[in-house]
Amino acid sequence: MTSLEDLQLSLAGLDEVEAGILVLDTAYEVVHWNSCLERLSGISSREVVGVRLWDLFPEMAGSQFRRAVDEALSSGVPSLLSHALHPALFPLRHRDGRPLLHDVITRRFHGHPEPLCFVQIKDATERRHLQMALDHSRLQYRSVFEGAAVGICELTRDGEYIRANEHFCAMLGYNATELLGRRFQEFTHPDDVKVSLELVRGLFSNETPNFRVEKRYVRKDGSVIWACVTGSKTKAAMPGTETAVAVIEDISERKALEAERQLLLEQKDLLVREVHHRVKNSLALVASLLSMQNRQIEDPRARAHIAAAHRRVAAIAQVHDRLHRGSQMNRVALGPFITDLCVDLEGMVMAVEGGQQVVSQIDVDLELSIDQALPIAMIVSELVGNAFKHAQPHGLPGRVDVVCRLDAGALKLNIRDNGVGLPEGFDPSGGHGLGMLIVTRLTQQLQGRLEARNLPSGAEFSFTFEPGRWGRHHPDLPG
Amino acid sequence: MTAFPSSSFSLLGLSGLEQDALLELINLGVGRAATNLSRMLDEHVVLSVPKAEIQPLTAAADALWAREQKGLVAVEQVFSGAFSGSALLIFPERKSLELVRAIIGPAPPVDEIGDLEQEALTEIGNVILNGCLAIIANTLGGGLRISLPTLLRGDGRAILLSEREPKPDELVLFLYIDFVVRSRNLHGYIALLMDLPSLEGLKALIQAFIANIGIPGRLSP
Numbered sequence: 001m002t003s004l005e006d007l008q009l010s011l012a013g014l015d016e017v018e019a020g021i022l023v024l025d026t027a028y029e030v031v032h033w034n035s036c037l038e039r040l041s042g043i044s045s046r047e048v049v050g051v052r053l054w055d056l057f058p059e060m061a062g063s064q065f066r067r068a069v070d071e072a073l074s075s076g077v078p079s080l081l082s083h084a085l086h087p088a089l090f091p092l093r094h095r096d097g098r099p100l101l102h103d104v105i106t107r108r109f110h111g112h113p114e115p116l117c118f119v120q121i122k123d124a125t126e127r128r129h130l131q132m133a134l135d136h137s138r139l140q141y142r143s144v145f146e147g148a149a150v151g152i153c154e155l156t157r158d159g160e161y162i163r164a165n166e167h168f169c170a171m172l173g174y175n176a177t178e179l180l181g182r183r184f185q186e187f188t189h190p191d192d193v194k195v196s197l198e199l200v201r202g203l204f205s206n207e208t209p210n211f212r213v214e215k216r217y218v219r220k221d222g223s224v225i226w227a228c229v230t231g232s233k234t235k236a237a238m239p240g241t242e243t244a245v246a247v248i249e250d251i252s253e254r255k256a257l258e259a260e261r262q263l264l265l266e267q268k269d270l271l272v273r274e275v276h277h278r279v280k281n282s283l284a285l286v287a288s289l290l291s292m293q294n295r296q297i298e299d300p301r302a303r304a305h306i307a308a309a310h311r312r313v314a315a316i317a318q319v320h321d322r323l324h325r326g327s328q329m330n331r332v333a334l335g336p337f338i339t340d341l342c343v344d345l346e347g348m349v350m351a352v353e354g355g356q357q358v359v360s361q362i363d364v365d366l367e368l369s370i371d372q373a374l375p376i377a378m379i380v381s382e383l384v385g386n387a388f389k390h391a392q393p394h395g396l397p398g399r400v401d402v403v404c405r406l407d408a409g410a411l412k413l414n415i416r417d418n419g420v421g422l423p424e425g426f427d428p429s430g431g432h433g434l435g436m437l438i439v440t441r442l443t444q445q446l447q448g449r450l451e452a453r454n455l456p457s458g459a460e461f462s463f464t465f466e467p468g469r470w471g472r473h474h475p476d477l478p479g
Numbered sequence: 480m481t482a483f484p485s486s487s488f489s490l491l492g493l494s495g496l497e498q499d500a501l502l503e504l505i506n507l508g509v510g511r512a513a514t515n516l517s518r519m520l521d522e523h524v525v526l527s528v529p530k531a532e533i534q535p536l537t538a539a540a541d542a543l544w545a546r547e548q549k550g551l552v553a554v555e556q557v558f559s560g561a562f563s564g565s566a567l568l569i570f571p572e573r574k575s576l577e578l579v580r581a582i583i584g585p586a587p588p589v590d591e592i593g594d595l596e597q598e599a600l601t602e603i604g605n606v607i608l609n610g611c612l613a614i615i616a617n618t619l620g621g622g623l624r625i626s627l628p629t630l631l632r633g634d635g636r637a638i639l640l641s642e643r644e645p646k647p648d649e650l651v652l653f654l655y656i657d658f659v660v661r662s663r664n665l666h667g668y669i670a671l672l673m674d675l676p677s678l679e680g681l682k683a684l685i686q687a688f689i690a691n692i693g694i695p696g697r698l699s700p
Binding site: 077 | 519556582594596598601602612616624625626627628
């Protein structure tokens with residue numbers, strides 16, 4: 001056997017290989033053409049062995065393939081001819097007739113004393129299809145990325161921008177080249193950097209799958225914009241190459257409206273406070289005028305009437321004072337309010353009667369609206385006034401206790417004196433004068449309950465009111 | 480090809496004649512690469528070498544890292560025999576994209592280099608490196624086994640050092656390459672990585688070249 005026949009025999013083993021294999025000698029004559037190549041080309045080995053390749057495929061004589069074969073034969077340098085640049089070097093087809101995309105590798109065959117060129121033909125069709133599908137999905141991703149009407153960017157775990165869409169660039173006033181490779185920290189408002197870094201860290205340490213934050217960016221022109229940023233981590237094929245994708249929405253306009261609304265609310269509060277203050281001042285003025293007028297009156301009955309009027313006006317003024325000073329414009333903290341009212345009442349009674357005492361024991365943590373606080377102030381004022389008027393008919397020093405507490409959501413107000421007690425058969429709603437009439441009417445208005453009883457020494461009025469119940473059926477104010 | 484504006488081979492301790500011979504070898508290799516590329520594109524391609532130097536591998540990696548901050552793409556072919564090492568054609572990724580697009584035309588507008596473009600780039604790298612490798616193989620008169628091209632990506636250190644600590648005696652022949660392809664100007668690098676025994680091989684290669692040429696006096700580049 002010649003050495004060539006030896007070689008052909010040993011090459012027969014390559015028939016099993018799932019790749020086209022072709023061996024050429026220095027005269028470009030085919031030494032071997034394996035069965036895979038027979039199948040793909042439709043040309044049998046018998047037809048080609050011993051034939052010059054260029055005679056079989058004349059168009060190949062001047063191709064890159066010819067150069068590659070020459071180099072392999074002369075210098076032994078291997079070459080790779082990719083389907084990317086040579087779509088159909090050999091006329092090969094799949095069994096179903098589709099053209100077979102292929103890569104060709106040429107190299108020196110070292111198993112023979114004479115220079116031989118070993119040609120390997122690899123099917124690239126499947127790979128190409130996968131690549132095309134990948135390119136397609138990349139394009140889709142890109143079109144979503146670029147076409148979005150919100151800012152989208154991709155960042156590394158260090159916060160470096162590796163992708164940014166046009167919308168995001170426009171939002172910050174930079175172009176993509178200026179943004180990419182730089183970190184988001186550089187463009188974030190200094191006050192928001194810490195929070196943003198913490199969120200990104202949480203994302204990469206898998207503490208949170210995503211986040212949403214409202215933060216500020218500083219634009220290229222130095223202006224500040226507000227944005228709502230939603231961040232999430234991308235899945236990566238290789239560990240450690242994960243990135244974060246952030247969707248950024250400009251909310252500067254909303255923020256400006258919110259700020260404007262807040263300002264208007266503050267202005268409104270200020271205005272309401274001012275109104276309460278003025279109402280209180282006017283009522284205090286009226287109360288002072290009544291007090292001054294009273295000092296000029298001789299008749300004790302007339303004096304008592306004017307004093308009662310003074311007390312009532314002062315009680316209403318007290319409500320407005322509380323509203324003006326409170327944290328909320330329309331609500332009054334009942335506890336401190338009644339305590340102050342009792343101090344005022346004692347002062348007023350002292351000025352007229354002398355030697356009287358009002359002791360308050362208030363234990364309520366309750367806020368009431370002006371519609372509730374005002375009648376309660378009037379009720380306390382009237383009952384305390386009444387106690388001094390009727391308990392000590394002989395002008396002896398007396399004491400009135402005002403006890404206020406909450407009992408299962410109901411407000412319990414007890415006004416006790418140490419005087420002569422109530423007359424036999426006293427009915428609080430019986431109409432004994434203006435004071436009790438006011439108390440009765442206001443109790444009805446509040447849907448409360450008023451009871452009166454005699455104690456071993458003195459009388460006690462108990463007023464009960466359920467703030468929650470009252471709110472649901474608000475009757476009209478009495479005419 | 481003309482003489483390079485800048486060359487530094489002092490680390491090898493070559494004689495003047497040997498230095499000229501090495502320059503001539505580089506000229507031949509790059510010239511052959513340009514010819515291959517021109518034939519492949521069926522168009523005139525100009526390759527020039529503005530600078531060539533031999534330097535320690537770490538220094539070359541650091542210099543490349545400093546010069547090209549962004550990602551690099553490289554085509555590598557490993558060779559072994561009397562003279563072992565590997566040949567690398569290195570491009571900044573964006574430049575490599577331009578080169579491929581100059582050759583295969585515009586691709587889908589994707590920022591990064593696609594798979595098809597990677598394959599095309601591997602083949603282009605193969606064609607260029609083969610120009611140089613063929614000169615070495617021919618000068619040595621055979622016995623050199625050369626691998627198929629593979630594509631590498633990363634920064635200068637990753638590509639030149641392959642994440643290993645280089646031995647202190649490892650040197651690299653580093654060529655700065657300017658391309659003019661389809662009226663685009665591009666730049667890249669060719670690096671020939673060698674260990675110490677291969678440096679002796681390189682000297683033997685230079686000697687063989689001088690002997691083959693058979694010119695006793697100075698070579699004019």
